[in-house]
Amino acid sequence: MRRLSVAVPLLLLPGMALAHAGHDHAAPPAWTWDPAITLPLLIAAVAFSRGWLRLHGRSTGGRVRLQRRGAWFAIGWLVLAAALVSPLHEAGERSFTAHMTEHELIMLLAAPLLVLAEPLSAMLWAFPPGARRTLGAFGTAIAPAYRWASGAVVATLLQAAVLWIWHMPSLFDLALVNEACHAVQHLCFLASALLFWTAMLGRRGAGASAAADRALAGLCLLATSIVTGALGALMAFATSPWYAGYARLALAPFGLSPAEDQQVAGLIMWVPGGLVHLGAALLLFRTLIAPPRIADAV
Template sequence: MGPVPSLWGIWFEADAWAAAFWPAAAALLCVAAVGYAVGVKRQRSCPPEAGPDQAVVAVRSRQILFYVGLLVVAFAILSPLDTLSQWLFSAHMIQHLLLLVVAPPLLVASAPLDPLWRAVPDRLRGAIVARGSRLTKFAAIRRVSMLLMSPWGALAVFAGTMWFWHIPGPYDLTLSNLYVHALEHTMFLAAGLLWWSRLINCPPLRAPLSTDTASMPATMIFLMATVAQNVVLAMVIGLATHPLYAPYAALAHRPAGLSALADQEWGAGFMWTLGDLPFSIALGRLWYLWLSSLEAEEEASVCHGVGGPQ
């Protein structure tokens, strides 16, 4: 694997950035960026549903979110962080968190479906619609799609993806096979996008969970279940008394002089704290909205009692 990289110095080495660069991944990100820009331009030719000023602000805000989300993905897989992930379990965990809980909410909130769809050439778009129509005729495919798109189906995919890729066998394979590593990161990003789209509206799709009073309990349970499985996985890894992953245990030296077990504990700590932060923010916002709705209902009932008939 070469000499042990410096934990901080690697970020200032041109060779480290060049070694982490993967042309195929960079090309896909560039296609997404250009496609989104083309789609947004085509959107502008359609009359906005909201007022002109509101529409411009909304589009610009979504553009910022989309490109920041792409930059987060690029940083996770095309920067020296990817090189460090071959040496440090904790660096690999940071990659996972960026792909699961940082980039996905930004991308989902940017509502990229309509712009990206508009960027597809008309002939190809027609072929996709025709193929999709034929597939939806199969009842089994419809049932599986409905299950996966449900909140609990999305949670099962999210948790299953996390747990599977932290089993020592599959995890160790990602460190020795570039294509398995790419598959792992693709699945993390896809699972994150699916999970966050159940909570954040992504026009033209509407999130099945919302912040209205009726569905708020289900949304809170959904979030708490996600946090719980994340905490359990972090505890399993962090409280292990020996290194779980053979490639890291086999290294004679690691950046910053960390032992394999200490590195594993740091990674579990990142998963437990930083990994739960977005979910905790969402829970805090729901709690605030719930208390505000209760306060509004109480004020309305008081006003009705005072001003109503005696």
């Protein structure tokens, strides 16, 4: 079920990813109440909550795990909502640092928390039996393609490609001025992060196969820390801004020049981003040398 745990959130991504209509840059950043963003977030919250309550009421065992899943979802949902709805979202139009912070919250915090919540089973219980059977049949049909896309190596390469391609100046500048293109950018970031963390945090088999899967996931996390760190380092050491959309603003918040704003954004991608992937890799490697009881609990 973990392999399909983000299938329903993925269906909601187009609305949640919509971003950045034009705003007055002279005014303080405001909250974003665009229904294209808030309604999918609300639908996801209602579907999970309703299904979770039904499961909790029927459950005679495993309630602790179910409660833990509910907590993961609540925290992940709040982080995602804060990134997309709070003034940080609109501030990303004016500051690359704010924009990078928004993306890091989505990809490094909200996405893994939502994956840990395994929301699909709970969301399915929000629907009547007939609809659950239909959705289950659809999930079965797409399962082979989803398993391939959420494989450790494929998901790692996909996320790396998404990050590097969308940070090309031509595409990034287009996303800053074109709402549809920006929606696709956010969709790619969130979808690739969900697939990546599904691959990294997914349940394993037993014995040697499980150990091999964990080792591969750990290596992929290390590779990701290097790949994203390299992109962040290039931004941090650049002496001129890469993106014309921010360069035109002349002065970013907090008195930073566009070049300085980009350097801070690069540091955010390089250091905190790299530490998250490195820390996750070390935790996975630790399970390889921990006693079996501890390893099986992860």
